[in-house]
Structure formats: structure tokens, C-alpha cells
Amino acid sequence: MKALELKGVSFTYPNGFKALGKLDFSIAPGEKVAVIGENGAGKTTMAKLTNGLLRPGAGQVLVNSEDTAGKTVAAISRHVGYVFQNPDDQICNQTIYKEITYTLRYNKSCAPEEIDRRVKEALALAGMAGMEEVNPYDLSFSHRKFVTICSVLLQEPEVVLLDEPTAGQDLACMRRLENILDHLQKKGTAVLTITHDMEFVVRNFQRVVVMAHGGIISDGTPREIFWNLDVLREAALHQPYISALARRIGLPGKVLTAEEFAAALRGSGRTL
Numbered sequence: 365m366k367a368l369e370l371k372g373v374s375f376t377y378p379n380g381f382k383a384l385g386k387l388d389f390s391i392a393p394g395e396k397v398a399v400i401g402e403n404g405a406g407k408t409t410m411a412k413l414t415n416g417l418l419r420p421g422a423g424q425v426l427v428n429s430e431d432t433a434g435k436t437v438a439a440i441s442r443h444v445g446y447v448f449q450n451p452d453d454q455i456c457n458q459t460i461y462k463e464i465t466y467t468l469r470y471n472k473s474c475a476p477e478e479i480d481r482r483v484k485e486a487l488a489l490a491g492m493a494g495m496e497e498v499n500p501y502d503l504s505f506s507h508r509k510f511v512t513i514c515s516v517l518l519q520e521p522e523v524v525l526l527d528e529p530t531a532g533q534d535l536a537c538m539r540r541l542e543n544i545l546d547h548l549q550k551k552g553t554a555v556l557t558i559t560h561d562m563e564f565v566v567r568n569f570q571r572v573v574v575m576a577h578g579g580i581i582s583d584g585t586p587r588e589i590f591w592n593l594d595v596l597r598e599a600a601l602h603q604p605y606i607s608a609l610a611r612r613i614g615l616p617g618k619v620l621t622a623e624e625f626a627a628a629l630r631g632s633g634r635t636l
């Protein structure tokens with residue numbers, strides 16, 4: 365079964381700009397996919413189409429094999445949680461507790477003890493344990509992003525879309541984010557992560573989707589994608605730095621990590 369499926373999805377903005385053309389994509393429960401592509405490629409448009417914020421001009425968006433046409437954003441977002449690119453477009457409550465529990469309290473779909481359990485779990489994962497009463501706007505951009513991630517975690521949707529969660533994150537925040545991805549995967553959640561950080565992709569994903577000019581131009585493992593120079597050129601992306609260095613000095617094999625670089629260097633009998 366697919367957690368999420370886009371079938372021949374096209375989208376044109378009201379000003380006539382065609383942002384996506386005939387997109388086909390699917391993700392299974394428990395699968396983790398990185399979406400990469402230069403600014404303007406259509407990544408955010410695709411994300412918004414999957415949770416109903418935008419509706420396809422043509423094609424279908426299916427969640428748990430059900431067509432989302434005619435369903436409200438509220439109904440779709442119970443199944444597809446979207447963490448916006450900019451947290452300030454999402455946050456609208458005065459405390460972290462109120463913000464991240466808003467939907468559950470509003471829907472009355474969850475017992476208060478269960479809400480509190482989820483709050484504790486999510487805040488611990490986000491490195492914000494005990495910060496329930498803090499105003500999100502007193503936090504840094506990076507932490508506000510984690511607040512919006514917690515909001516989605518609390519709803520326990522089957523699909524989670526993270527729009528550029530790595531932007532502006534330091535090492536500790538990056539580790540927390542990676543923990544959250546692992547946590548979601550263990551729970552069987554399908555996770556789509558839009559990012560510009562190629563090293564983050566290599567560390568965390570087995571499947572990478574490349575977008576360019578409103579379409580998916582490649583879908584494969586990090587090694588397939590990051591050593592396909594034609595695809596990278598077309599998408600205006602760069603190789604991970606260690607891969608670029610390995611290529612520059614002519615190391616054999618398709619190096620993706622520092623460990624592989626060291627092994628390839630030893631194997632070639634060369635030293636730096």
C-alpha cells in the first residue's frame with residue numbers, strides 16, 4: 365500500500381505560471397524520502413498539493429489510497445502533516461503548549477492525558493522539554509521550526525512533510541532532527557523532507573527525488589543521484605563536498621562519505 369500517491373498531478377498558479385507538470389510520485393508507510401532541487405523547482409508547491417493547501421489542476425492526490433479531491437484541508441491534514449518552510453507562517457498561539465496542541469484540542473479527538481503524553485514526548489525529541497509555557501516568538505528561528513515540527517508530531521499523521529527543516533540548523537539541532545526522522549520511521553510514518561543540505565541527505569536517506577522545472581527528473585539512491593552529473597547539472601545541484609573532492613583527485617568508486625573517501629584513498633595507494 366502507498367501512504368501517499370500523486371498521479372499525473374499538474375498545477376498552475378492563478379497568475380498563469382505553470383509550477384508543476386504531470387507529476388507522478390508515491391511513498392510507502394515507513395519510507396523516508398529526500399526531495400532536492402534548486403529554488404523555484406516546485407518542491408513547496410508539491411508539498412502544498414499533498415495536504416490540500418493547493419488543489420491539482422489535473423491529476424489526483426491519494427492519501428492511504430483515497431482521493432483527496434473534495435476533502436477539506438482539515439480532513440487531509442489529519443493524515444498528512446506539513447511543516448511549513450517558514451514557521452512564522454504557521455505559528456499563531458502565545459505558548460508552545462497552546463500552539464502544538466491546538467489541532468488536537470480543537471478536534472477534541474484525543475484524551476487530555478494522551479495529549480499531555482504526546483506533548484512530553486515531542487518536546488523531549490525536539491530538545492525543548494519543560495518549555496510548554498514559553499512564547500514561541502521568544503525563540504530563535506531554528507527553535508520555532510521545531511515548535512512547528514512538534515505540532516505535526518502531536519497529530520501522529522501517516523505522512524509527514526518537512527519543508528527545508530535543515531535551513532539554519534546548527535549541529536545539535538541537526539542531530540535532533542535526525543532523531544525525529546528515525547522516530548517517525550520506526551512508527552511507520554512516511555516522511556518527505558525537502559532540503560538543500562546534500563550531506564544531510566547522504567547521512568539520512570536511501571531514496572532521493574530530484575525536482576527541476578516543475579517535474580521529477582530523477583528518483584534513486586544517494587549514490588545513483590549524486591554521481592549522475594547530468595542530473596545534477598540539469599537540477600543546478602552540487603555533489604556532496606567529499607564526492608566532489610574524490611572526483612577532483614580521480615579516486616575510483618562513487619564516494620559519498622568521509623569513510624569511503626579514506627578507504628578509496630588507501631586502496632589507491634595514495635596519501636593526501
Ligand SMILES: Nc1ncnc2c1ncn2[C@@H]1O[C@H](COP(=O)(O)OP(=O)(O)O)[C@@H](O)[C@H]1O
Nearest residue numbers: 377379381383402403404405406407408409410
Ligand atoms: N503564489 C504564487 N503565484 C505564482 N507563482 C508562484 C507562487 N508561489 C510560487 N510560485 C512560483 O512557482 C515556482 C515553484 O515555487 P516553489 O514550489 O515555491 O519552489 P521551491 O519550493 O522548489 O523553491 C517558482 O517559480 C515560484 O516563483
Ligand SMILES: [Mg+2]
Nearest residue numbers: 407408409449
Ligand atoms: Mg520551497
